[in-house]
Amino acid sequence: MRKLRRCLHTKTPLKIPLYDLKIQQFLQGRIWIEEELPFLQDIIRYHNTQRWIIKTPGIQQKQCMRCHSKRLHEFWCKQCKGHCAYCLNCLKMGRVSNCTNLIRWCGPTYKNYIAELCMTWTGTLTDSQQRVVKECTVHEKDHLIHAVTGAGKTEMLFPIIEDALKKGKRVCIATPRTDVVLELMPRIQQAFLTIPVQAFYGGSDFSLMYSPLIIATTHQLLRFQQAFDLILVDEADAFPYTYDEALQFAVKKALKDTGRTILVTATPTKNERQKYEKQQTYSFLSRRFHGFDLPIPRFVALFSYKKSFRKNHIPKRLSDWVESCITKQQPFLLFFPTIELMERAEPLFQQLHENLHAVHASDDYRKERVQALRKGDVPGLLTTTILERGITIANLQVAVLGADETIFNASALIQISGRAGRSKEYPTGDVCFFHTGITRQMDLARNEIIRLNREEVRV
Ligand SMILES: [Zn+2]
Ligand SMILES: [Zn+2]
Known part of the structure; x- marks a missing residue:
């Protein structure tokens, strides 16, 4: 028996x-x-x-x-x-x-029940944003969204995510950067209050619950296999994953055979753009959501600043810029080419204001310091390229020290410039590239921003 x-x-x-x-x-x-x-x-x-x-x-x-x-x-x-x-x-x-x-x-598939009204976000999209949402959801193929910095791409993702969730799909937002995960998590959870959104990044807790909506860094995505019907790849080309196959591989592995990807970026490569254009799965958003132009970077020559730092002195043009931001109470980010240079300069800047700190990739206080800047508790931050994207702070001013250094390629410089003038209340902002000689990458970035500002608005 x-x-x-x-x-x-x-x-x-x-x-x-x-x-x-x-x-x-x-x-x-x-x-x-x-x-x-x-x-x-x-x-x-x-x-x-x-x-x-x-x-x-x-x-x-x-x-x-x-x-x-x-x-x-x-x-x-x-x-x-x-x-x-x-x-x-x-x-x-x-x-x-x-x-x-x-x-x-490999047992029976878990079926997750999603309420018809799963999206709790009640904002409105501009006509151009609505067009992009339609272009993405009308088919089931891979898609590329090319949206300028500050175009309001996160809001645009909400209805795309809602559409997929309602169809019983499992969705992941993948990004190469922990900062982007941390920035996105509360916004996504707020937009889908009834859904247990999970975030995966180095050091995050994991819950035992199934979640139909996950935000993960590229690395953490490796914990999944054949899991998602839709992966939204945010900032697909972000440093250090530019031209790296790691992100592509992780996405491919985590995606179901029947799944699809939507790439969202402000700086696609020419090849990517042409590939998707050919397949007619390319959407372009040339204006910021508030309709104002992208801030155009200005180039300011600043020679022997490294030598000055060694002599415990900040060059006048640079200290003037920082002091002007402090006086006008405008939050600012000052980008450094290396951690070493930034750490040497940190105590000098603290003489201008005691609450000026540096943040970098392996910094334990990074999360708190960005939060302090957002709340207005500190006047500004010294940073490396880790904060070049994914950060939105109203009335932010940005400067790049050593904009001619190789780490600042055109794509990074466009992203950095895109941190300024993002809010409706403060649609403009200063973008200052301090350099010891104008490079081709600096020119490329500036020309691309000017070109995007001239683009006709398509609705
Ligand atoms: Zn391994
Ligand atoms: Zn063994």
Whole structure:
């Protein structure tokens, strides 16, 4: 006689196979290290024997099965008592080695119920924004949205996300930058109050719940596989992922075979633009949402500033710019080409104002300091390119120190300029490029901004 299955908790016989809903919800679309699963081992083993989950070795044919990297480090492993190897590429998300198992869900698909009125955002879009939304939702192919900085692209994403959620789709907003995730998270949650939006970035907590709407950095996207029907790739070309295949790979892996991507960027490459134009899946938004021009950067020569810093002195043109912002109570960002130079200059700027601080990628206080600037608690910030995009602060003024340095390519300079004049109340702002000689990249950035301002408005 066939033995009846019993419920794991009450031990009563069951006629239908019973899987744990929590495990199903958690693992749906994810790829997770077995030891890091927040469930009891026995229950996992049971689900494995029932073939609701698949276990695969973390490394196969000298390749990591989570991120597909071949950058492995060989070592003597205590766990498997022999020569073993682990992946260096995705090490920050937990060690994947020869003797680690990766777990995926392969049981029944979790169906998520989405209310008809899932969008709680009540704002209105401009005619041009509405046109773009229509162009994106009328078909199911991959799409490119080319929107100038400050065009209001986040608001534009709301109805696109709503459209997908209503059709029962799972949506992800992917971006190369943690700052962009942190900036987007409250805005997206506010726009979809009834939906548990989840954010994935280095150091974020993870919830056990299933979420149909996820915001993730490129790196964290590697924790997913065949998960999403729609991935909105925000700032697709953002440094350090320019020309890097990491983002493309992560997106491809996390996307279902039937899924599609919508790329959103202010600075697409010529090739990208032509590719999507050919397929007629290209949307262009040439004006900012408030209708004002993009601020045009001005070039200001500033020689031997590095030498000045070494002599504990800020060149007058630079200190004048900063002091003018402080006096007029205009928040500002001053971009530096290197962390080293910025840290050397930080104490000098603190003589101008005690609350002037520097922020960079590995800064523990980065989140708090940006927040302090937004609230008006500090007059400005010294920063590296980490804040070049994704930041919106009303009445912001920006300056780039060493705009002729190679780290500031045309795309980065366009993005930096785009931080100014973003709000309706303050549609203009100063963009100042301090340089020791005008470069081609500076010219390219300035000319592109002028060209965009001349573009005819298409509705
Ligand atoms: Zn890996
Ligand atoms: Zn091992």
